[in-house]
Amino acid sequence: MNLVLWCIYAAVTLFAIIFSGLREFHMLQLNGYKTPEHSWWMKKNIKRYIPLIIFLVIQLMLLPLERVLTWDCEKHVLNTSKLRLAYGITGFLTAANIGIAIANKPGKKFKKPLVYTARVKRMLVTFFILIALIFTGAFVCADRVDYKGAWRFTNVLPFVFTGAALYLTPILVPLSNLINKPIEKSVQRWYINDAKRILREMPSLHKIGITGSYGKTSMKFYLSELLGSQYETLKTPESFNTPMGVTITVRRDLKPTHEYFICEMGARRVHEIKELCDIANPHDGIITSVGPQHLETFGSIDNVLNTKFELADAVQAAGGKIYLNGDNELIRKKAPQYKNRILYGLQEGNDYRASDISVSDRGTEFTVTTPGGESFRYSMKLLGEHNVQNVLGAIAYCHGLGISLEKLALPVKRIAAVPHRLQLLDKGGNMTFIDDAYNSNPSGCRAALNVLGLFDACRILVTPGMVELGAKQEELNYEFGQEAAKACDYIVLVGKNQTVPIYNGIKDAGYNMDQVFVADSLSEALTKVQSYQTSKKKIVLLENDLPDNY
Amino acid sequence: MKINLAVLFGGKSVEHEVSVISAVQAMASMNKEKYNIIPVYMTKGNEFYTGEKLFDINSFKDIPALLKECTECVFVRSEGKVQLIRQKMKKFGSNLISDIDVAFPIVHGTNVEDGALQGYLHTLDLPYVGCDVLASAVGMDKFVMKILLKDAGFPVLDCCRFASFDLDKMDDMIKQVEAKFPYPVIVKPINLGSSVGISKASDRDGLIKSIEEAFEFADRILVEPAVVQLKEINCSVVGDSESAEASVCEEPVQQDEILSYKDKYVGGGKSGGSKGMATLKRKIPAEITPEQEEFVRKTAVDAFRYLGCNGVTRIDFMLDKATDKIYINEINTIPGSLAFYLWEPKGVKYTELLERMIQLALKRHRQGEKISYTFETNILSMGGSFGAKGSKS
Numbered sequence: 001m002n003l004v005l006w007c008i009y010a011a012v013t014l015f016a017i018i019f020s021g022l023r024e025f026h027m028l029q030l031n032g033y034k035t036p037e038h039s040w041w042m043k044k045n046i047k048r049y050i051p052l053i054i055f056l057v058i059q060l061m062l063l064p065l066e067r068v069l070t071w072d073c074e075k076h077v078l079n080t081s082k083l084r085l086a087y088g089i090t091g092f093l094t095a096a097n098i099g100i101a102i103a104n105k106p107g108k109k110f111k112k113p114l115v116y117t118a119r120v121k122r123m124l125v126t127f128f129i130l131i132a133l134i135f136t137g138a139f140v141c142a143d144r145v146d147y148k149g150a151w152r153f154t155n156v157l158p159f160v161f162t163g164a165a166l167y168l169t170p171i172l173v174p175l176s177n178l179i180n181k182p183i184e185k186s187v188q189r190w191y192i193n194d195a196k197r198i199l200r201e202m203p204s205l206h207k208i209g210i211t212g213s214y215g216k217t218s219m220k221f222y223l224s225e226l227l228g229s230q231y232e233t234l235k236t237p238e239s240f241n242t243p244m245g246v247t248i249t250v251r252r253d254l255k256p257t258h259e260y261f262i263c264e265m266g267a268r269r270v271h272e273i274k275e276l277c278d279i280a281n282p283h284d285g286i287i288t289s290v291g292p293q294h295l296e297t298f299g300s301i302d303n304v305l306n307t308k309f310e311l312a313d314a315v316q317a318a319g320g321k322i323y324l325n326g327d328n329e330l331i332r333k334k335a336p337q338y339k340n341r342i343l344y345g346l347q348e349g350n351d352y353r354a355s356d357i358s359v360s361d362r363g364t365e366f367t368v369t370t371p372g373g374e375s376f377r378y379s380m381k382l383l384g385e386h387n388v389q390n391v392l393g394a395i396a397y398c399h400g401l402g403i404s405l406e407k408l409a410l411p412v413k414r415i416a417a418v419p420h421r422l423q424l425l426d427k428g429g430n431m432t433f434i435d436d437a438y439n440s441n442p443s444g445c446r447a448a449l450n451v452l453g454l455f456d457a458c459r460i461l462v463t464p465g466m467v468e469l470g471a472k473q474e475e476l477n478y479e480f481g482q483e484a485a486k487a488c489d490y491i492v493l494v495g496k497n498q499t500v501p502i503y504n505g506i507k508d509a510g511y512n513m514d515q516v517f518v519a520d521s522l523s524e525a526l527t528k529v530q531s532y533q534t535s536k537k538k539i540v541l542l543e544n545d546l547p548d549n550y
Numbered sequence: 551m552k553i554n555l556a557v558l559f560g561g562k563s564v565e566h567e568v569s570v571i572s573a574v575q576a577m578a579s580m581n582k583e584k585y586n587i588i589p590v591y592m593t594k595g596n597e598f599y600t601g602e603k604l605f606d607i608n609s610f611k612d613i614p615a616l617l618k619e620c621t622e623c624v625f626v627r628s629e630g631k632v633q634l635i636r637q638k639m640k641k642f643g644s645n646l647i648s649d650i651d652v653a654f655p656i657v658h659g660t661n662v663e664d665g666a667l668q669g670y671l672h673t674l675d676l677p678y679v680g681c682d683v684l685a686s687a688v689g690m691d692k693f694v695m696k697i698l699l700k701d702a703g704f705p706v707l708d709c710c711r712f713a714s715f716d717l718d719k720m721d722d723m724i725k726q727v728e729a730k731f732p733y734p735v736i737v738k739p740i741n742l743g744s745s746v747g748i749s750k751a752s753d754r755d756g757l758i759k760s761i762e763e764a765f766e767f768a769d770r771i772l773v774e775p776a777v778v779q780l781k782e783i784n785c786s787v788v789g790d791s792e793s794a795e796a797s798v799c800e801e802p803v804q805q806d807e808i809l810s811y812k813d814k815y816v817g818g819g820k821s822g823g824s825k826g827m828a829t830l831k832r833k834i835p836a837e838i839t840p841e842q843e844e845f846v847r848k849t850a851v852d853a854f855r856y857l858g859c860n861g862v863t864r865i866d867f868m869l870d871k872a873t874d875k876i877y878i879n880e881i882n883t884i885p886g887s888l889a890f891y892l893w894e895p896k897g898v899k900y901t902e903l904l905e906r907m908i909q910l911a912l913k914r915h916r917q918g919e920k921i922s923y924t925f926e927t928n929i930l931s932m933g934g935s936f937g938a939k940g941s942k943s
Contacts, residue, residue, distance in 0.1 A: 201551045229920065232912055253630065256551040257651045257677070257912055414920065 006142075009094055010135070010162050016097045017131055017166045019104035024173040025123065026114035033119070038174055049170055055096050056167040062089055062156040086156060093163055100166065119184060126176035134165040192243055192279060195250040199281065205258060207280050208397070209311045211265040211273055212288030212325070213304065215390050216241070219288045220264045222415055223394040229411040230403055231259040241266030246279055267307050268297045277314035284320040285311040286393055290330040305330050312338050323397055325389060326350040342371075344396040345389060352396035354388050359454045361432040361537065363424055364388060368395055368405065376405035378412045383422045383434060383451045391415065420545075422448060431529075431538045432457075437545035442466065442476050445543060446483060452541045453487035458534040461487070462525050463543040464494040465502045474501045481505020488541075490532055492525045493518045552586040555908070556625075556634065556650045558667065561592040563659035564746055564767075567610075572887050573656040574607045579890075579900040585908075588634060588648050590623065592662070598623050600634065600647060623647055625674055632676045652908055653678040656884060660741050663884050664690035677915035679907045680861035681883040688857055689883035690741050693772050695857070702856055704849065705877045707868075709774040711740070714765045723761065724754060731775040737761055739768030750776050779871035782879075783836045785846050786864045786889035787854040788903065790910050794854050796847035797892035801836035834895055838869065845876060853878060860914055861907045864889045 031038040042049070065086045114120070138161035165172075199205065210216050210223070217239055224235040236249045241264040254261065265276040290305050298304045312322040316338055324331050326343030327350070335341050344352040351371040358365050363381040366388050380391060395408055417423040420438040427433065436448045445466065452459050461484050465477045481502035484491055491506060493499035496518055506516055519525035522545075529540055557580075559573030560566055570591075577587055589604035593613070601620030603609040609616045622637035636645040653671050655678060657663050665687035671678040681689060688695050696706045710730060712723050727735060737760035738748040747767035751757035757773075764771040786797040836843070850865040864885035868877045882889075888907075890900040 198551065225920070228916060232916060255631070255649075255651055256553040411920070 005090070006138075006158050006162075009090065009097075009159060010138070012094055012101065013097045013162050013166050014131075016101035016104070017169055019101050019106065020166070021124075021127060021131075021169050021173060022106065022114060023104045024170050025120060025127075026110070028173055028177060029114060029117075029120060030112065033177055035174055035178060038177075042170065051096075051100075052167045052170065055093060056164065058089060059093055059160055059163045059167075062086060062160055065156060090156075090159060093159075097163070097166060119180075119187075122183060122187075123173075123176050123180055126179050127172060130172050130176060131165050134161055137161045188244060188247075191247050191251065195247040196279060198250055198254060199261075199279075202254070202256065202258075205254075205261055206284075207261045207263060207282045209263050209265050209273075209277060209280060209282035209285040209315070210288065211267065211285070211308050211311050213291040213293040213308070215288035215325075215386060216264055216266070218387070218418075219286060219390045219393055220262050222391050223286070223397060224262050225415050226394045226398045226403075226408055226411045227260050227262070227401075230398075230407070232257050233260040233262065234258045235262040236264045239266070240264070241276075243275060243279055246276060265311060268294045270298065270303050270307050271310070273307050273310040274314065277311060281318065282311065282315055282320070283318055284322070284397070285315040286323040286397060287311060287331060288325050288390065288393065289328050291328075301330070305334060309334060312341075316340055321400060323393055323400075325393060327389060342396060342400065344393045346385065346392075352392060352399070354392040357385070357388055357454075359383060359451060361424070361426055361455075361457070361539065366392075368392060370396075370399055370405070374405060376409070378409060380412050380415055381424055382415060382417050383424055384447055385450065386447065387422070422451065431540060434539065434541045436541060436543050439544060442469075442480065445480055448541055448543055449483050449487040452539065455539045456536075457539040458490070458532070458536040459488050460490040460492065460529055460532070460538055460540045461543060462492045462494065462522075462529060462540060463499075463502070464545070465499050466544060467498060477501035478505040478508075481507075482509045485509035485511040489515065489534075490529070491516045492528055494520075494522055494525050496520070553584060553908075554588060554648050554651045555580070555585040556588045556590050556648075556653045558590045558592060558653060558655045559657055560594070561657050561659075561662035561667065562594055562596050563657065563662050565658035566594055568886055569656060569658045569662075570610050571607065572658070572884075574605065574610075576654075576656055576888055576890075576900075576904060577605055580904050581901055584905075586648070588650065590634070591620070592657070593617070596661075598625075598637070621647065625650065625676070627674050627676075632674050650676060652676070652911055654908065654911075655680060656888065658882075658884055658886065660690065664741065677911045679911040681859050681863070682914070685858045685860065686883050689859070689863070689881040692738065692880055693740050693770070695881060696772075698857065699853060699878055704853055704856075705875065707774045707777075707877050707879075709772045711770060711772045712761070714769045714771075717762075717765060720758060720761070724757060727757065727773050728754075731773070733757075734776040734778065735773050736776045737764045737771060737773050739764050740770040740772055741768055747771075777868050777870045777877075781836075781838070781869040781871055783838060783842075783846055783867040783869055783876070784864055784889075784892070785850040785867065786862060786885065786892040787850050787859070788862045788893070788906060789851075789854070790860045790914065791855050791858050794851045794859075796850050797889065797898075798834060798895045799836040799838065799843055799846055800892055801833040801838070803831040803833060834892070842869065842874075842876065849876070849878065853881070857881065859883060861910055862888050862903065864892070 027041065028038050031041050065082055138158035141157035141161060142155065199207070208223070210220050212219070220235050224233050227233045234249070234254055236245055237253075240246065240249055246263055261280070263276070263280045263282060265273050265280075267273045267276075287308050290308050292301055293304070295301065295304070298307065312324075315322045319340075321340050321342055322338055323342050323344060324335050325345055326332050326335065327345035327347050332343070335343060342352065343350040346354050346357070353369045354366045355369065356367045356377075363379060364383055364387070365377060365379045367375055367377045369375040378391075378395070380387075382391065391412060395405070395412065398408055399405060420435050422439075423435040425433040425435050434448065434451065436444070439445065439448065449461075452461065466473065466480065469476055478501045482505040484502070485506045486509070491511075493502060493516070499518060503516070503518070507513060517525075517528050519528055529538070532538065557573055557577055559569045561569065563569065573589070577589060580587055588600055591599045591604050593599065599617055599620040600623045603616055603619050623634050624637045626633055626635055632650045634647040634650050636647060639645050653676050655662070655667050655671070657667060663686060665683040668678060668681065668683045668686050672683060680686070688698060693709065693711050696709060699706050708730065710723075710726055716723065734750055734752040735757065736748065736750050737757065739746070747764045749760040749763055751760040761771065761773075782802050783799050784802065785799045787794050788797070789795055838846070846867050849867075853865060854863060859881070862885065864882045866879040866882070868879045869875075870877070888903070890903055893903050894900070
């Protein structure tokens with residue numbers, strides 16, 4: 001073995017390291033840079049790594065040849081059979097490494113390709129430092145000088161080191177992520193402090209925090225629609241509700257022209273809302289609901305409640321107002337501790353109340369009464385009581401700022417439903433659809449049936465039932481059938497087998513089974529719906545939509 | 551953080567210099583605590599320059615020297631915002647001059663005030679002060695404006711419209727005018743402000759001369775009956791289509807028969823003259839009866855809202871002293887000196903007026919955002935066969 005050979009081997013291997021390293025970084029990125037997730041993913045995809053393990057073992061077979069080879073060379077006695085074996089293995093590994101390089105060569109199309117974020121670049125630096133260290137190791141172990149003082153590379157260790165760098169790449173990649181962790185932490189700190197600085201430089205910006213176990217994203221969306229009709233308003237996008245999400249929004253989207261900043265605040269652990277309040281410093285807050293979500297990380301429902309109310313504490317300290325959903329029992333119990341509270345909801349005793357709710361194929365109408373006794377009737381495209389609650393909260397907040405109830409009528413009317421979530425679809429003709437295809441949980445189904453029950457029309461339910469609910473699936477579907485029997489004039493079930501529990505539920509509720517039809521497909525169901533003869537307008541609830549494999 | 555406000559002025563227009571005066575004046579009155587003002591000077595060739603020197607009116611005496619001290623620049627939309635960057639890029643270092651949050655065009659005349667610059671800013675999705683593309687275009691085209699206002703029952707003078715390619719049919723034009731109106735008549739280019747190319751004709755020879763002169767400045771002209779016993783009354787309006795408010799009325803003092811370009815901007819006063827509309831000879835308030843004033847102010851607001859104007863405009867009226875009838879003559883969507891001198895008598899400071907204009911710009915942009923123009927998802931990216939899945943729900 002000599003230097004030239006090693007150089008060729010090292011060059012081939014380096015290419016393979018770069019290509020397979022990038023592929024591994026890509027996978028790490030898709031796994032959210034999370035080591036546990038990534039190692040779980042690696043276990044699941046162990047097939048990818050089997051060849052590497054085999055090559056790692058094969059190159060270990062070079063080690064016993066080490067001394068023989070060195071000794072033979074020094075004595076200028078060629079043990080040809082052993083030398084041939086050493087060359088053979090090295091040749092095989094060279095070919096294997098070329099194969100790895102080709103298999104991982106860039107240019108393959110991915111749905112979400114590797115994005116070279118600053119974080120990835122920092123990890124790449126660490127990764128290549130690790131690779132450089134191993135290559136240095138190869139040099140150090142090389143049988144370096146001969147009698148003329150030239151580099152010889154006559155031993156196998158440099159080859160083994162170089163190969164190991166490649167075969168261990170799937171481990172070196174997450175390792176560089178781990179090494180960089182403290183750096184990333186301080187980078188995040190810097191970004192958060194920078195966001196705080198930007199917010200400090202805009203003293204006239206009014207900040208509103210929104211939290212809650214459910215409904216906070218809807219509330220944020222509705223409030224930004226209403227507030228945005230009067231003021232320059234920025235909201236945290238999508239579900240950006242973590243410290244980094246808020247930081248990104250502030251650093252990327254906040255403009256000096258903005259007057260209001262609506263900040264959604266999510267939490268899975270105690271004190272996470274306080275942490276967000278320390279960044280955003282909200283003037284006012286809204287708590288939409290408190291419920292048993294993320295109980296496994298919170299520990300108890302009291303912890304959930306207290307964490308959500310960290311927003312109320314922060315707002316109270318800042319001298320602002322806290323808007324609370326007074327229909328939520330847990331919130332109502334805790335509310336009296338806060339003097340700056342304003343309650344909103346459908347029930348009696350709320351400061352802002354929505355009443356006289358009616359639905360039609362144009363949406364929902366409701367009357368809002370303010371603490372001062374003013375009232376105004378709104379109409380909106382959204383359906384469902386929870387939506388009335390959330391829109392009411394947004395109206396209450398805007399009214400509290402001094403925006404008149406009349407001015408909010410148009411923005412309320414303009415709020416669009418989220419597609420496939422109790423979305424009203426009037427396709428003209430004699431039929432109106434309520435598309436609730438994305439819903440698949442029992443409480444959502446109950447809410448949808450409640451909405452359907454409010455309509456003065458021929459009420460038709462089309463559903464394949466609920467799936468993936470575990471042990472209770474059958475029981476829950478049975479109950480769903482019983483409730484559907486109360487709310488519907490016609491029921492069309494899609495799919496014969498999995499709708500049996502619903503069918504039984506309907507039957508046991510004493511429903512007229514002539515009005516139930518079991519279809520094989522959604523298109524057959526819709527044809528059936530069309531064939532029903534009725535003098536009233538038809539309102540069709542499409543509840544849940546199953547993938548093709550059911 | 552201050553709001554980055556780009557003030558655009560100059561441009562390829564006969565009223566280039568007037569615009570410079572209006573802009574420098576306005577920039578001096580803007581709230582520097584709230585705004586970081588970035589002057590953007592458009593040369594007569596529509597190249598954009600920015601620099602500190604542009605705040606000083608004296609720098610404009612030697613334009614080539616001024617431009618040497620300024621940076622040629624260009625607006626781009628990038629990273630979700632509008633940026634002003636160097637036109638001649640440096641190889642190293644940042645080419646960003648400033649982010650821009652709002653644009654304030656203070657330009658007069660064709661090619662800039664007529665919706666062209668507004669369209670450019672609209673395409674950048676940058677909030678901009680003043681009328682939008684349509685209202686600017688309508689305000690600039692005196693014929694279209696007349697048709698629209700007439701249709702809605704506003705008082706305007708009847709007119710004939712001619713195009714330059716019909717110049718060889720002068721006889722037909724004369725016949726048409728004479729059949730419609732008695733002499734004297736007024737001839738004016740359809741789309742120029744500031745009295746350029748406007749003249750009065752008392753007989754057929756005069757009419758031919760006037761038409762030919764007007765065609766030197768525009769491809770389309772209009773002829774309307776002259777009001778012999780004329781009193782001009784101007785009134786400014788601030789607001790948007792939702793709500794608007796009228797200023798006091800002014801009465802420009804006539805030196806020539808019609809207020810000519812020279813009167814308006816050149817022969818202002820003894821002090822060298824380049825102080826813009828603010829120093830023109832005028833009577834404030836106009837010498838009219840309270841009823842007439844009430845009529846002018848109400849009509850001004852109604853027309854402003856009807857045409858969908860925004861910011862500050864000045865609407866010019868003609869009072870026929872013989873009949874006591876009042877007509878709308880024209881709308882200046884970006885009036886000289888932004889008509890601030892009509893607001894000060896009402897107690898509205900120039901700084902406050904400018905602030906109101908900027909807030910109106912943000913409001914319009916905000917309301918535009920509330921209307922969805924794009925679908926959330928890219929329909930083309932969904933792949934598969936179109937139509938097969940298209941009508942599922």
